[in-house]
Amino acid sequence: MNAGTYPGYRRHFNSLYGHLSSYSSRRAAYLYDCFGGAHFLQPVLEGEEWASFTIGNDPILQRMWASENGARKGKSGHDILLGQIESHETDVFYNLDPVSFDSSFVRKLPGCVKYKLCWRAAPARSADFGAYDRVMCNFPRILAKWEENGWKTCPFFPAHDPGLDAFASNKNRAIDVCFVGGFSRHHHRRTNTLDAVARLSDDLDIRYYFDTSIVTKLAEHRLGGFLPLRKIRRSKAIRSVCREPVFGRDYYEILGNTKIVLNGAIDMAGTERGNMRCFEAMGAGALLLSDSGSYPDGMVNTRTMLTYASAEDAVCKITEALSNWGQTSIISARGHEMIKERYSKGSQWRAFQSVIEAI
Numbered sequence: 444m445n446a447g448t449y450p451g452y453r454r455h456f457n458s459l460y461g462h463l464s465s466y467s468s469r470r471a472a473y474l475y476d477c478f479g480g481a482h483f484l485q486p487v488l489e490g491e492e493w494a495s496f497t498i499g500n501d502p503i504l505q506r507m508w509a510s511e512n513g514a515r516k517g518k519s520g521h522d523i524l525l526g527q528i529e530s531h532e533t534d535v536f537y538n539l540d541p542v543s544f545d546s547s548f549v550r551k552l553p554g555c556v557k558y559k560l561c562w563r564a565a566p567a568r569s570a571d572f573g574a575y576d577r578v579m580c581n582f583p584r585i586l587a588k589w590e591e592n593g594w595k596t597c598p599f600f601p602a603h604d605p606g607l608d609a610f611a612s613n614k615n616r617a618i619d620v621c622f623v624g625g626f627s628r629h630h631h632r633r634t635n636t637l638d639a640v641a642r643l644s645d646d647l648d649i650r651y652y653f654d655t656s657i658v659t660k661l662a663e664h665r666l667g668g669f670l671p672l673r674k675i676r677r678s679k680a681i682r683s684v685c686r687e688p689v690f691g692r693d694y695y696e697i698l699g700n701t702k703i704v705l706n707g708a709i710d711m712a713g714t715e716r717g718n719m720r721c722f723e724a725m726g727a728g729a730l731l732l733s734d735s736g737s738y739p740d741g742m743v744n745t746r747t748m749l750t751y752a753s754a755e756d757a758v759c760k761i762t763e764a765l766s767n768w769g770q771t772s773i774i775s776a777r778g779h780e781m782i783k784e785r786y787s788k789g790s791q792w793r794a795f796q797s798v799i800e801a802i
Contacts, residue, residue, distance in 0.1 A: 444487055445499045445524065446479055447540025451654050453501060455690045466507040473498055476691035480604035481722050482539050482562060485792040488605070495531040499524045500543045521548055529553040535799060536560070538575075542567055546574035558799055562599065563589070564718070576802050581739060584713045597798050600739065601719050602791035603726045603782045606692070610699025611728030611779055618701040619647040620732075620761055623694060624654070624720060633707025633734065634681075639754035640705060640761060641680040647765070651681065652697065654688040698727035702768065702775075703761060706733035717742065725782040730775035732760055741785045747778035 448456070460472040474488065474496070486494035498504050505523045509516075514526055524544065528536060532555045538544055541561035549559050561572060564580035572578045578589045579599035586596040620640060643649055689697050698704060704724035708716055716736040724731040731748040744750045749764065751757035764771040 444484060444494065444496045444537045445540060445544065446473075446482070446496070447500050447543055448478065448498055451688060452478055452690045455688075455693075457503075464507075466504065466511050469504050469507060470497065473501075473504075477604055477606040477695060478691040479539065480606050481601035481719050481726075483604070484537070484795060485788040488788060495527070495533055497524070497527055499538075500540055521551070524548075525551060525553065528556065534558065537795075538562070541572050541575065541578070542570045546571040549574035558802055560597075560798065577798060579798070581717050582715045584715050597801075599794060599798065600717075600786060600791065601722045602786045602788050603722060605788065607695055607698070607723065607726040607728075608783075610695050611726065613699045613728070616700050616702045616729075617648065618650055618697070619765060620703045620705055621650045621652065621697060621701040622705040623652040623689060623697065624706075634678075636705070636707060636734070636751070636754040636757050638678045638680050639758050641678070641684045643758065643761065644680075644684050647761075649684045650697075650701075651685045652687070652689045652694075653685055695723075695727060698724055698729050701727075701729050702772075703732050703764060704729040705757070705761075706731060708734060708736065721748075722782060722786060725775075725778040728775060728779045730764060730771060731778060732757065732764070739786075741781045742778075745774065747774065747781045749774065 456473070456476065456478075459476070460469060463469045463472055474483070480488075483496070484494070487496045497508070499520060502520060505520055508527060509518055509523050512526070512530065514523065518526070521544070534555060535558045536549075536552060536556050538559075538561040541563050552559065559575045560577045560579060561575045562579050563572065564582055564585055572589065572594050573592065576595060577597040578586075578594050579597050580586060581598060581600045583598070586598065589596050620643070622637060622640075637651065641649055641651065704720070704727075706718070706720045706724065708718060714736045716733060717739040721731055721733060721738070721742060725742075725748065731742075733748065733750055735750045735752045738748075742748055749760050751760050
C-alpha cells in the first residue's frame, strides 16, 4: 500500500518526527500520526508483516529505505518504490497517490504484481489512471468522470479510524464550531457559508484551520487586486477566525474538542456528499453540519448529522443546535456509533477483498 502526503503536512511531520533516523521508525510515526487514516487498510494498521506500507512521495523516508537496503544513491522516487515492491514481492498494489504514480509508473511494476488499484476523489489535472485495474472512490459522479476517460472504476469507501476513539470520548468541548480544510479555486461553493458562520465569532468560539493554496495567497497579496483572483480571496470575517493548519493527531485533537464540525463538498462533487471530513468528524464524536445532498448510507439529517441548505440556514442550524446542546449532542452520539459500526475497518477490508475477487 502506498500513501501520499503534501508539502504542508510534511513540514508539520518533520517538525515532530524529523529526529527519527531509520525507515522503520519514520514509517511507524506516519501510522501513529494518522494522516489519511480513514484510507489505511486494516492489515496495515494492525501491523501484519505481509502488508507493506510506505509514503512514496516522502523523499526522506524513501531515501532511508534505499540506504538501508543497499540501493545506489541518486535513484529516483519512482525507482525506489519499484524496488520496495519487488523486494516485498507485492501481489496487490493499492495506491492512494495516483497523481504522483500514474499509469507510466504502473506499467513498470514488476511481474509479481497481479492487481493494481488506486483511490482518487479529487481533481486529477492531466494524470492518466488507465493502467490501473480499478480507480476507486465513494462518489458516483466522480467515478463516472473517470469512466468517461475509459478507466475501469469501482465504488469504495473510507472507514472509521480507530485512532479517533481516544478523542471521541471527550464530553467537555471548548470549541463551538470548527472548519478544517483547504481554501482554493476548487471550493467556491462553500465560501459564502464559511463567511456567514465566521460572523458568529463575536458570540461563539469559531475556528477555521485552513491549508491555504498558493493561488489564494497570491490573491490576498496587495498586488492580487490587479489579477483575476479576487473571487478566491478570503473575506475579512473568515480571516479573523483563521488559525494555522492542523494535521494528523493534532487535527484529531481539534475534532475531539469541538461541538460542531462544519463541512462543505468540493465543487466537482455535484450533489453527492461523503468526503473524508464527514467520516472523521463523526468518528471524533463531533456533530457534523454539512451541506445538503446525497450522503452515504447511515449519514441521515437530524438523526446522525445535520445538513444546511444555504449559508443562512447553516447559521440558524448552529444557533439552534448550541442553544439546545443537551438534545443536539444525542445526534452526534448516534453519528459516532453509526460510523464505528457501519464503516469499520473490518468492513472496509472485506470490501477491498471483494474488489480483488471481482477483477
